[in-house]
Amino acid sequence: MSRQYETVIGLEVHVELATKTKIFCGCSTAFGGAPNTHTCPVCTGMPGSLPVLNKKVVEYAIAVGLATNCTITQYCKFDRKNYFYPDNPQNYQISQLYLPICRNGGVEIETENGKKIVGIHEIHMEEDAGKLIHDDWEDCSLVDFNRSGVPLIEIVSEPDMRSADEVIAYLEKLRMIIQYLGASDCKLQEGSMRADVNLSVREMGAEQFGTRTEMKNLNSFKAIARAIENERARQIDLLESGEKVIQETRRWDDNKEYSYPMRSKEDAQDYRYFPEPDLVPVVISDEWLEEIRSRQPELRTEKLARYKAEYGLPDYDAEIITSSKAMADLFEETVDICQKPKKVSNWLMVETMRLMKEHAMEPEDLDFSPAHLASLIDLADAGTINSTVAKEVFEKVFLEDIDPAAYVEEHDLKNDNDAEGLKAILEEIIDANPQSVADYRNGKKKAIGFLVGQAMKATKGKANPGMINRMLQEML
Amino acid sequence: MTELDCTAVELGKKIKAGRVTAPEALEAVLARMDRQEETLHCYVTDDRENARKKAETVQAQIEAGTLSGPLAGVPVAIKDNMNTAGLLTTCASRILNNFVPTFSSEAVKRLEAAGAVIIGKTNMDEFAMGSTTETSYYGVTRNPWHTDHVPGGSSGGSAAAVAAGECYYALGSDTGGSIRQPASFCGVVGMKPTYGTVSRYGLIAYGSSLDQIGPLAQDVTDCAAILEVISTHDPKDSTSVKRDDTDFTSALKADVKGMRIGIPRDYFGEGLDGEVKDSILSAVRQLEEAGAVVEEFDLSLVKYAIPAYYVIACAEASSNLARFEGVKYGYRAEGFDGLHDMYKMTRSEGFGPEVKRRIMLGSFVLSSGYYDAYYLKALRTKALIKQAFDKAFAKYDLIVGPASPTTAPRLGESLADPIQMYLGDIYTVSVNLAGLPGITVPCGVDSKGLPIGMQLIGDCFQEKKLIRTAYTYETLRGAFAGCPGKGKEGGQA
Structure with missing residues (x-):
């Protein structure tokens, strides 16, 4: 490879918040209930139902924003993101586009190459979707809405990272902050923290960013690191062979260590975002903000x-x-x-x-x-x-x-500190192991170790090895 | 005239006084339905067996003294876009032809708690999209005053049922005039309260930021009494407003001395039918003679209300109606090939042409590249319209106008030209855009024998001024002729 390339990475991190109830209804957020048992008309999108915002979600989002040095949007709004999918009961997701709750923050990370700040573009609140279960036997799909309406925050970074190491350091930093706040347990495996990686490469020194791809389905830090290395190499190969990188969303298969395209920019959906008319704007007073700030752990x-x-x-x-x-x-x-x-x-x-x-x-x-x-x-x-x-x-x-x-x-495990009893045992061991005794006396100091071991065996491990050592040295 | 030929509030009093019973009132209504429904078709669903049980229960509670509200025992009809637990709720659409809600809308619950006897669900334009009740999948409703004419819409079934005596009062919903316009066409009183006064929980949304539930009734007194029952702060509806002035019946006073009434010139200019204009202006003169201060003025931006309304309502509708796709409930097409085909076929077969038109219009104005030019511009227009009203209400207590440019059109006339139909909403939609309360009161009958309604518009939370003025007018006007068919054996129908 003649040319040198730089990798440019930005992350979209979804974090499930640790509220007891969902973002827009009173249903439990507990993981692992029988399908569709943590549901109600709101989180199953029944006609006539309306969302009511869970205040705790706002407080957690603000807490994360403050801890990541963001500006809090004191007049923020929810928007609808429209798309059809069966795990999305209303066929729109309530999210934030125009006025997200936190903006312009950043966290400091440290890698072998030193310290740097990774900027946070915004943090917004949104609802999670349900889960589709494909039943191959019956050749049908079933929907479980237990997860539908579980609160999420999406933390969107600036494209400030340049290597897998930096990405992992950033994620670990976020995870630590959020865990410290008690806002989420941030378990990648269970999906309470999910990261999508936006990656592009450019020639060293270039000012323009290259065309980026978005990688999904990354379930561990290791998978993230592998996917980054793989995608970087794939894009460089394309450029080196005179081809173009296509802007698309790709899915990582960690077992095969390979990614494949999910959808390209051309068939990217138009989400037709617009302000959510069923919710009123969230007005965060100075007092409320101060109260949350003062409660920060x-x-x-x-x-x-x-x-x-x-x-x-x-x-x-x-x-x-x-x-x-x-x-x-x-x-x-x-x-x-x-x-x-x-x-x-x-x-x-x-x-x-x-x-x-x-x-x-x-x-x-x-x-x-x-x-x-x-x-x-x-x-x-x-x-x-x-x-x-x-x-x-x-x-x-x-x-x-x-x-x-x-x-x-x-279990009778107390130290045996009876010196007289121990001395008798040691005398027996000295008599029974003339060779080791001779070796020790001839200068092979290591030989004493064998004798200590024998003594520990004889005392069923209850004697104090330091004490045995000292006594043996005196006796020999 | 019999004991049962009376308003809702009068009936409530008679039941309490033991002069009539709730089951008797219900049977009278059911008998009229038996005679007229074949022609009028006010109802999509007739729930008479449950209504009979409820009437018995309520009667017992009234006799035991445990139920004493003004509407206890009075039969009511509910527009079919409000959820009723256990009772089919279709929005007059094929796509909800089998939808039985698990919960009732808050307004219905309030009525039930007050001892109302729900007769059934009334016909409407599909998903409240239309001005004639002709877009219903289940067939048209006819105007009881003249069965060749429409009852208006979208709450046409509710308005016609009240006019034809097929209920004592009804609930409707008003997104762009859907209570006030059919009330005007059917010669009954219809009121759209300030946005946020009645909970929208359980109302199947059309345009969420504009939808509001309200009463259709025989007179202003009924309207005030019904509104008093259904108004509530509901924590389940984030847009619900906390109010401590919902004692609307206290405003039933025949006194308009000093009431400042504004007449927007734009509401009485070109396009308004001469008979409608004369009738309303003569009603205004009566109020003036009774001491109201009347003045003409220019309400700006009137012509922008229709485009702004249709952009906003359709945008919201395109999203609100996305949940109807055959996955969870309602109609599902057969013979589809995969998920997307199921969506397409279900929605193609399940929605009627007017609903599809508005979904497409709404999707278009929200799509990338058009959002700013249409949707955002419409939102700005909405804000400016609100400002124009604020300016007007700094000078006037209320504004008077028509509810529609004409009286009820003939069946089949409107749908042929949807643009013309949309333009007919000119006097009603800006009230929804600005979140204002409005009431229509019958003020005359035209040469075709069709009723004319006068619309009073108030500032936000000024329902009492509307009620007081409308009540005063009603007193000055005297008993309204009443629907020619109502009460007669067989009716006009």
Whole structure:
């Protein structure tokens, strides 16, 4: 490849808001109900029904807007987006086009190439559609309207990203902010956060953007990264072979690592947007805005600073602990009980992370109680259990949320600190392993490890390995 | 004249006084329907068996003293675009030929709670699109005054039913004159309240920003009493307004001294039938003699109301009617090939030509590249029309005009020339664009024997001024001749 290309990426991110009820009716937003059980005349588009805006949706949208440095549109309106599809019961979606609730914001991201700001063009509120279930057996399609009317915000970025790394950093940043606000759980797999990638390439140094495509059906960060690399390569190949990139919407198939066109610009629909006459404009008073601003929870940047100042955590620890709201909450609650921030941080960063990875869990999935982690830390600290036992017990806490004190008692796991008894055992081991003893005495210091291991075996792991080591050295 | 030959409010009093019963009143209405419906066809759905049960129940409640409102036990007809739980609601369209709503519209619920006995659902122009009730899929309704003529529309079935005594009063809906114009054609009183006064919840939308439910009744007193019952702040309708002045019957006073009445010259110029003009102006003179201050003035922008109205109403309709496609309820075509074909065939077969025309017009004005030129311009025009009215209401308490350029046209005349039909809405549509209240009161009969209506227009929330003036006029006018067919054995029909 002779020419150098730059990738230009903008994202449209849909986030399902964590309201208890839908955006325009009182139906539950709970995931996984039997089909069409969370529905009413409004969210199934029955004739004569009318939408009524859920105030909480506006508050969440404002909270996200404030946290992403947007200007809040204090007189905003809803518009209808008209298109026919069976999952869309009214055959129009209530969304915002002309006066979206937030505009002109941005977030700072950090990648290997340093820090940069990704601009946010706008954030608007809208309703989700229902779900189509294709029944191949009966050769028909069924509609489930449970999701119809679940509130969404769509966060539209500026075309400010230049690589998959930046896209992932931006998404992680958004996810963190929104989770910290409690506005959504932002799970890509479950669809509570969805990203469409708008991508074009241009020759390095060019001023004009190239023709872009929009990629849909990206269900994980990995899929997003793969789709970006693939689409970048596809567009460059086209340009290199003298062809043009066609403006179109493409669908990513992550199993085949391949995308195919869904619809081109030519057959792009005319949505015939117009102001929603069934809803009155949303007027956001200064007082309301201030009230929401004052209720904003501590976001990551502030938390990071506080952890360093208040708890004396090293940068590294603070970064990891605050990387998710769930982890930070767990940390703070545990520290509140045991007052040992560094120890709590260690348990979260090492053992917790290891087990999460092993069980493919996200911080949001952690469900053991802070009190049990605190109790475990106290037991280990007091020397009641040794570190090996502590790790075993922690795994039980992690998986089953057992009470460590009771568990240690019940399974007889306390440290054996009886020096006289231990000395007798060590004498037996020295007698039974003359070769290792000789090796040690001849300068092979490592040989002592074998003897310590034998001693731990003989004490069924309850002895303190440090103590064994010290005593052996004295005896030899 | 019998005991049962009376207005809704009078009937309510008689029932309470034990002089007649709710079932007797209902049977009288049903007997008239049996004689006249074959000709008039005011109803799409006759729900007499349920009505009979309801009349019995209500009668028992009135006797037990648990129901005491002015409309308790009085039989009512509901326009077929208002949902009635468990009762077929078609909007006079084939596409809803099997649609039975699961919930009732708020206005209907209010009436039911007040002890109203619903007789059935009245005919209308399909989805309220039309001025003659001829676009109904279920056949035309005839004007009880002269059965070769239309009853007006779109609430033609409701207006004709009131005029012909096939109900004591009716509910209609008014998007561009659909209550006031048929009321005028049928010689009854029809009122469109200020936008937001009656909940639209359960009203199957045509033009959401213009639609408003209102009463069609035998006199102004009935109108005020009905409106008092159905007005409510409804949290289910975001455009519903909180008002603490809905005691409309308190305005039933025969006194217009000092009432400032504006006569827009544009409403009495070219295009207005001479007999209609003379009749209305003579009614105005009566009000003037009674102490009203009358003055002519120029209301600007009158000629822009029709295009602005049709652009806005059709744009909203094109979206509101998108939900009718055969997926969830209503008519579904047979023999289609795939989803899009099902949509196309269902909508092609399910909607009539006038509805299709307005959906296409509305889709066009909203489409990319035309939005600014048509829809946005229409919205700006709407705002300017509102300003013109604001200016007028700074000087006048109310404005008087016709409800239509002519009396009821003959059947078949209007649909042949839709543009001409649209132009006939000139005196009514601007009221909807500006969200104002309007009332039409019968003020004469032309040489063909067809009634003429006078329209009074008020500023937003000034229904009481309209009611007071209309009531005063009614008192000055004396008993209106009444529909020649009504009450006679067999009727004129």
